[in-house]
Every structure is written in structure tokens, then in C-alpha cells.
Amino acid sequence: MRWRKLFHRSQGDADLLQEIRLHLEEEIEENVGRGMAPGEARRKAYLKFGSSQRVRETLWQQNSLVFAESIFRDLKYASRSLTRTPGFTLMAVLVMALGIGANAAMFTVVRSVLFKPLPYKDPARLVALYQHDPSAKDQDNYVAAGNFTDWSEHSHSLESMAMVTPWAAYDFSEAGGSHPEKIDAAWCSWNMFSILGVPAAYGRVFNAQDDRPDASATVILSWGFWKRRLGGDPSIIGRSIFLRGLPYTVIGIMPASFDYPEKQDQVWTPAHHEGSAHLLQSRDDHEYKVIARLKPGITLRQAVSELDAIEKRIKQEYPGLPVEPGVSGRPLLDDLVGDYKTPLYMLLAATTCVLLIACLNVANLLVARTAARRREVAIRSALGASRWRALREQLTESFLLATAGGAFGVGLAYAAITWIAHAQQNMVRVDSIGVDTPALLFVTGVTLASGLLAGIIPALATGKERNLVALQESSRSQSGGRNRARLRKALLAIEVGLTVVLLVTAGLLLKSYNRLRAVDMGCATRNVLTLQFTLPGPPNRRVAFLSQLIERVRALPGAKAAGLVTAAPGAGWWEDTPVTVVEHPPAAKGDVLDPIARSADPDYFRAMQIPLLRGRAFSETDRLQNANVAILSKRAAEEFFAGEDPIGKHLKITQEPDAPPLEIIGIVGDTRFHITEDVWPMMYQPVYRGSFGQTTVMVRSDHEVETLARPMQQIISNMDPGLALGEALTMQQIIDRSVSSASFHSRFILLFATIALISAMAGLYGVVAYLVTQRTNEIGIRMALGAQRSEVLRIMLIDGLWPAWIGLALGLAGAACTMQLVRKMLYDVQPLDWTVFAAVTVVLSLVAALACLIPAWQASRFAPMEALRME
């Protein structure tokens, strides 16, 4: 009935017409029957019936939903009044869209990365375990294999425990050694897959028999590697592939979604088959991540305290070794995403700030609008329009703005998520990021909440007003306007405050980023190209290869200098070698010297412009058995030989008890192993000792060093076509990669801070302009009484700047309180860096003054008589 009629109103109308026609015809006939002339009869009948159109309209309306139609009318009304101020509307929608979009995108990222359960079986019971030393700088350390064995033998609170290296790599080649490639890999206990509860897509995962030193070599492939290098052919199972020249039987292929422990891992091999006997028994070589599955009903704390007791026993057993005195553990999810928490939460907070600012902006706009319509609203309510009605109109406007913003926002969020997933390829769990139902619900929720927030502030403020007051008041009188202006000023102060917090964050991150970029690596970084590879084979073959290689590289046209080193500065830790000083008494228990180990050729320091501070560099004669010499970095010399002359002293490598000690022949300047990390002691040995397989050839040029990449690769593949080469990277690229997330975060926040600044300033401008129109009359009187233009300018400026100043103070205080939270993300910058706070103060004051100056200046230009007549 009613609903049917609503949707079939046209049909109903046709029926009605028929009814009316019948009525008229009957009436005419009756009139004729009474003896009227046909024309007269007709006229009378129509006259009596009156307007058939009105009947139709009445019924049409009767069959409609009054509520729905009035909402529709509200919408029409709101959109009309919004289009009347297209500039501000566009701005409001844009800012709203940015706020909602960015917020939704960050929400999606945070939820996907930090909160979505890991795609493993019963992930809540998975934990990561570390050796723990509360007194050390990095409290949690990777686990030594010997300790792992003890843990797994003696603990009862864990269902099972697995160890996995995060760093292994292989040279992969196709049969015959063609198409070599360096691939990342993980050595893992056989039960890692079953602990995670992920079966192989094809074939099987490891079993205990595979994971023994005497087992035959087996390998499990990642989905991506299998597709990319082996054509995605399942018949590879049971066949062999070649890793560092040796055959490994492929027993399984993992599904595409599996990427533990690292995204870039291409293959998995059994830890006990791959690790050397020394490594597997070691108590001081911390190489393994340990993951475990808790027994049902056991808490992480219980498990950790049990392992802690075991670890303390080990510590007692080996007092002289660097064994941490405790164990720590955390849920596997935390372990994976822990580093991302601070930046992601910060970005989410920043986007929320932008959204809040957007809401305040819209609220501000609506306050101004209600001010203009004050009399109209008062008259209407005097005529019986309900307060709800007025409120509804305002809410409709703000909802309309929010919805438009939300609609654009969804698109923006989608683009942002796609972009983040693309730009942050290295971020953990980046594949799990996607727009899903909760994300869409969130956008809807945020949109509605924004609309409500923006609409309710001005609406509540209007509610209190007395109609009579509004009616009596002239439209431009001061008192009511003051009230409203106060609300606008308060909104503005909050807006400015939020902007200041964002600006300070951006300032700190930018400063930190610039500090990072400016960090002295300790060597040449411009026009330096690096290429890394792993040389197999006995020392003499390595030496022959390297000396031939470096000669050819030096001969390349454009190459100014070249050198060989294990790993380029900034390219990572790679290796360390515990040593003792022969001339020193045995060190205190557990106190070992652990420098980063590097090999270098005689020309490396000169080529890379690393200063030789004392002694001599390596010579061509420091070769093979005659290479028992070492060079220390400045930091190593200071730490190992405080107050002594290291030259001529000897170092003993603890892991090579039978090798002769190394004589220290020189001291060179410090280089950093990673740009964001502190300088660490470094020890160099001659590359022609032949003991290092890992080698990087570095070449320096005057310009466009990238052009040397191809020729260099050519030289190496001519010498050994089976050698897998790493990526040819310039030093600048290595540095950029290390600081890419810092760059990403600081730019992101800077973008938001700028948006916030612009919208806050637009708000400020709006308020001052509004104040000026409110006070036109007053200004006219003042001027008529002799006030100077400069005086008027000053009054209006100060009036407008007040909220900015209050907001600035609020924002600075807020920033001072919250910046501790981003401390982790700052490099060499204090959270309360006064220069940043000062700079923000200056920038904000200037921009605010500019925003106020324009309308204030206009006010001071009024002709007094005109201003008075404005009433």
C-alpha cells in the first residue's frame, strides 16, 4: 500500500485522473438531466470540482515519505548554499578528503602490518627468543647455536623450538654454472616450518633426517624463486640445483605467501647441514634467531623464566665467554613489526591531526555561515520551525562536505595504499596491506564522525540563542558576533596548535634526516661504485683472481682509483672477529674485543680516501702465509690500546687458535658500517691473505661512475662466467637506501604539516575577515572620532593574531610533551631541539601575520563615512 504507492506514484496519478474524469462526466450528465445547456452543464461541473491539479498534488504528496523528501530538500538546500561559496567549499572538501584519505590509508597500513594475525597456524602461541643482557647497549642478542641446543633439550614449556639465520646467502647457478646469481637464503632447523604450521605447496618440508651434518644436501625453494629461475615446473622436486657449485636436492616449494624470516629469502636449507661444527657448538657466535611455539596454557613469561634459568646455568659453565646472563622473548608478531610501531603510529597520529584540522576548518566555515543566516534562522524559528530543523540543516551541510571528502578520500586512500605498498617494498608484511571491509567501514565511520563533529560544534553554539535577541539585533551589531567570533577563535587556536605539533615533528624529522645525510662516512662517497661477489676456492686461487681483477679494473678508462674490501662502508656489518691482544694480560672474564673484520688490498685506503693516520698500509708482499699483519681503525686503536702505541703489537684471533698472531702495522681513519649506526672498531687484514670469500670491488671516478658498472661486470664475467655478482651500487645509493625510511617519514610529515599550515592560515584569514565585517561600524566610529589608520590596523591585527598566539603556545607545549614519543626515530637530534621549536615559532608567526594582515589592512582603508553607513 503506502510503499507500493510511493514507488508507483505515476500509476496512481493516472488512476486518479480517470477517477476525476468520471466524476466530472457524471456531474455534467446530472446537470444536463436538470435541463442545463451542455456548455453550461460542463462549466458548472468544472467550477464545482475546482482545481483537479490541486487534488493530484495533494495526493502525490500524501503518498510520499515526508521525512525522505525533507532530507532531500535539505540536501538540495545545503548543496546550493555550498556552491554559493565554491572556493571555501572546494578547500573544505579537499582538506577533508586529504584528512579522511590519509587517515584511512594509515589505518589500513597500521591494522594490516601491526595487528592482523600472522598467516601461520595459531599465531598467538608463536614467540621469538633472544639472549638478553640488561647492561648492554643492544640488550637482545641473537642466539648462539650451542645455547640453542641446551635450551631445546632442557626446556619443558615449549612445544618445539627452531633456529634460523637471518643472513645466509648462496651463489646459485644453473647446470654448467651458467646464469649465476647471488641469492638470499635462510638456514633453518627442520621444524621451523612445522612450528609456523605452513606446509609446502609442492613436495614436503624438512624432516629431522635432513637436518643433520651427515645428511645429503637438500633445499626448499620459495615460490618466487621457483617461478623466476626454474620456470615454475613442479617436476623440479627430487632434482638438484647448484648452490655455490654443489648439488642440492629440491624437496619442496613453499607457497607464495610464505616469507619467513626475511622477505628476500629465496631458498631454505637445513641449519645443521649447512653450519660448521664449530658454529653449531659455539657459545659466543651469536648467529641465530630462535622461534618457538608455546605449549597450550603456558604464558610467554613462564617460558622465558624457565629458559632464563637454563641460560644462567650456561653462563656459570662458561664464565670466560660472552654469554648473555638472561633470556628475553616476545610474541612473534611484535618481533617482526616492532621496528615499525613508532613510525606507523606517528604517521597515523599525524593523519589524525590533519583530519581534526579538516573538521575544525569545516566547523569554522559553518559558524561563519550560521552567523550570516542568523536572522533568517530566528525568523523561521519564530514562525514555528523547530530547533531540530535548524540543527538538521547544519548537520546536512557538514555531512555533505564530509561525504564529498570521504568519497574523494576513499580514492585517495586507495592510491596512497598502493603507493605505500610500492614505495616501502622493504617494509615487513607489506603484502598483507590491502583495502578490505574493515578499512571501508573505517572510512565510513570516520566520514560520519567528521561530519558530525564539524556540524555539531556550530550547531550547539547556535542552539542557545534567543530568537528575540537575534531578531532585535541588527545584523552587524557587535554583541552576538563577539560570541560567535570567540567560538571561531577557539576553534582556530586548536587548529593552530595541532599545526604546530605537526610542524615541530616535521622539523625534527627533517633535521634528523639532514644530519643523517651529512654523516661523515669516513671515506669518499661521490662517484664511487661498488660491486660485491663471493669468491669460492682455496686462498691462492682467490689471490690470483683478485690481483688480476683489480689490475683490469684500474685500467678501465675513467677509473681514477680502485680498491678491494670485504664490504663497502655503509653496506652493513658482515663479519666480526673476536680477538685478544697478545701483549696484554688475559682480559677480564667475558670481556672480549670484537672488531668488525674487513679485508683490504694495499691501495684500498688511498683509493677510498681513508686517511692513514700512523704506520703503513698493506703492501703487495703481504700475501698468503706472509700476511699476518693487521691495520686498525682509529676507534679500534683507542678502545683496544688506551694510551699505548698499537703499532708493533699483536692480535690473536680467538677462533683460529693455531694461526700465528697478527702484527699491527698501521692505523687508519674510521669508516661506518652503517650510516645510522655508531662508529664501531674495525680491523683490516690483507685481502691477499685469501681467507675472505666475500669481496667488494670499489672504483672511484671523476664523473658518472655509473657508466663503469657494465665494463666492470664484463671484466668479472670474462674471468669467471660462473661467478654471481651482487647489484652494482654507488656509495650514494647505499647511503640513500639506508636513509630511505627516514626520508620517507620526514617528507610524509612535512607534507601533512604544510597542508595543516595552509588550512589553519585559511581559517585565520577567514576569521579576521569576518571580524572586520563584524566591526565595520565600530571601526567607522573610531575613525570618525579620530583613530589613525595604523591604530585600526593594529587593533584588527592583534584581534586576529591572538588565537594564533594561543594556538602557538598550546602547540609548542603539546609538542614538548609528545616529541619524546618519536625519540627513537631521531638521529643525533634531541626531541626538544630548540632550533626547531624556534624555527616553527618564526614560520608560524610570519604566516599568521600575513594571513591577518590582508583583511586588517583592508579594514584600515575604510572610509569612515561609508563604514558608518554600512548599517
Next chain:
Amino acid sequence: MLLSHRSSTGDLVTAVRKHANSELLKGTLDMMILRTLITGDAHGHTIAKVIERTSEDVLEVEEGSLYPALHRLEDRRWVSSYWGTSENNRKAKFYRLTAAGRKQLSFETSRWRQMARAIALVMGEKMQAEGGE
């Protein structure tokens, strides 16, 4: 205070046009329509004629109110409608009183009686309610 007049669109029934001095209360038309239908199904024109004639031409039904009223009664399921042919062999929409309509009619009638009696008492005149059954 200004005169406050709520709801302007809701007044779909202007009731029966003022004729002579009678102003009829809202809802009275509905009651009369229902009463008319007791004697049998009818289309709009008949209903209007019957009301006019039985009131001895005092009440003149304004068509502008009649049809919306009929449709409203139908919405409330007090009458049902169907298409048939009129006495003059024209296609016409006939209305029929439903059971619910009958109930409503008796309710409205008793309320009307009370009202008429009350008004008569106030006026202090001995007025006979028409059509006393």
C-alpha cells in the same frame, strides 16, 4: 510573540466547505464517507451526492478534499477499491467498506455523539442529535 502556526502541509482535509454556518471538524468527512458506504459500494461522485442530499444540501463536499480522503481511508485499510462500471456504463473506481472500516465507523460515530451532546449542553439549547438510532 508572533502567531505560531504549526504544520502547513499536513492539512490535507479542509473538510467540508463552509456552507451556511457549519464548520465541520477535521475527520468528520472521513466519518461521513464511511457512513455512506454502509449502504453499499459506491464511487466518488455517488458518495459526494449522497452526502449532499442526505444533509439536505447543507453540506457541499469539495472534491479537492474528497479524493485525498478516499485514498487516505484506503491507505488505512478502512475501505478497499476496485474498478467497475458506473450506472452510466463508465469505468469507475468503486469503494467498499472493510471490516476494519466498519469498526472505525462505529467508533467515530459514538465519539461524534458524545461531542455533539457536549456542545449542545454547553450551548444550553435543546438540540436533537440527528439520526438518533
